[in-house]
Amino acid sequence: GAAIEAVDVTRSYDLGGTVVDALRGVSFTVSDGEYAAIVGPSGSGKSTLMHLLGCLDRPTSGVLRVGGRDIGDLSDTDLAALRNAEIGFVFQSFQLLPRQSAMANVMLPLVYAGTPRAERHDRAEAALRAVNLGHRLDHRPNQMSGGEQQRVAIARALVSRPRILLADEPTGNLDTRNGAEVMRILEELNAERGVAVVLVTHDDEVAGRARRQVRVRDGLVESDSAAPTPRHAA
Numbered sequence: 591g592a593a594i595e596a597v598d599v600t601r602s603y604d605l606g607g608t609v610v611d612a613l614r615g616v617s618f619t620v621s622d623g624e625y626a627a628i629v630g631p632s633g634s635g636k637s638t639l640m641h642l643l644g645c646l647d648r649p650t651s652g653v654l655r656v657g658g659r660d661i662g663d664l665s666d667t668d669l670a671a672l673r674n675a676e677i678g679f680v681f682q683s684f685q686l687l688p689r690q691s692a693m694a695n696v697m698l699p700l701v702y703a704g705t706p707r708a709e710r711h712d713r714a715e716a717a718l719r720a721v722n723l724g725h726r727l728d729h730r731p732n733q734m735s736g737g738e739q740q741r742v743a744i745a746r747a748l749v750s751r752p753r754i755l756l757a758d759e760p761t762g763n764l765d766t767r768n769g770a771e772v773m774r775i776l777e778e779l780n781a782e783r784g785v786a787v788v789l790v791t792h793d794d795e796v797a798g799r800a801r802r803q804v805r806v807r808d809g810l811v812e813s814d815s816a817a818p819t820p821r822h823a824a
């Protein structure tokens with residue numbers, strides 16, 4: 591089924607007089623269990639689209655449904671709860687708390703969700719083991735490599751058991767070896783746990799390994815390998 595459905599969404603930024611139309615009418619469905627790469631030039635709207643799909647932002651116009659619910663009908667509080675339950679988000683720049691342990695960083699979404707302490711602990715440890723960081727539970731981000739930090743961020747995104755993982759340039763700050771390790775983990779989560787993965791990448795090899803490629807240009811979806819092939823007369 592459709593995990594996230596965007597129908598003709600736009601997003602404009604008003605920069606005090608000048609309006610930037612970052613997305614100009616995009617329809618896009620993330621299906622359960624899929625693995626998609628979003629590519630396109632810098633400034634084409636990829637991050638804006640990811641932020642909308644991840645409910646970190648709302649469209650200027652158009653409809654966005656998550657788990658069948660129109661987010662336009664939800665208060666900010668209800669939207670945050672829906673996002674926490676359904677969607678994990680991974681940023682290029684990790685966005686970890688630098689002075690807190692890996693465990694504390696991964697437990698944080700469960701603190702917001704009101705999960706009891708013992709369960710928080712067990713689930714955070716399991717999530718860190720799932721990204722091969724069972725030996726780094728008490729390390730702080732500044733004691734870890736970039737690849738390890740991104741794996742902590744993936745564990746934090748996973749700990750709420752989302753159906754969808756959205757990753758905005760997850761390997762953008764990593765060297766080849768660390769980037770490959772992060773990609774291996776995202777592929778494994780998709781293949782073995784059925785988590786839908788949508789990622790933005792500038793790396794052709796990373797994009798080529800995805801089952802679906804979506805190309806964004808000037809605020810529009812220029813091509814989508816999952817879209818039905820147009821029929822041509824004769």
Ligand code: ADP
Nearest residue numbers: 603610611612631632633634635636637638639
């Ligand atoms: P990409 O991820 O493809 O590089 P973005 O979605 O970041 O593209 O940006 C699309 C356009 O929207 C760009 O012109 C960018 O400068 C603008 N933009 C993105 N985010 C903001 C923002 N928070 N405020 C103002 N303009 C923004």
Ligand code: ADP
Nearest residue numbers: 603610637638641680681682683684685758759
């Ligand atoms: P990430 O959040 O993936 O680590 P960055 O550190 O590159 O990525 O930050 C991107 C952020 O900057 C996004 O929130 C995006 O919306 C915002 N942004 C992009 N272009 C602009 C712009 N022209 N003006 C203001 N904010 C922008």
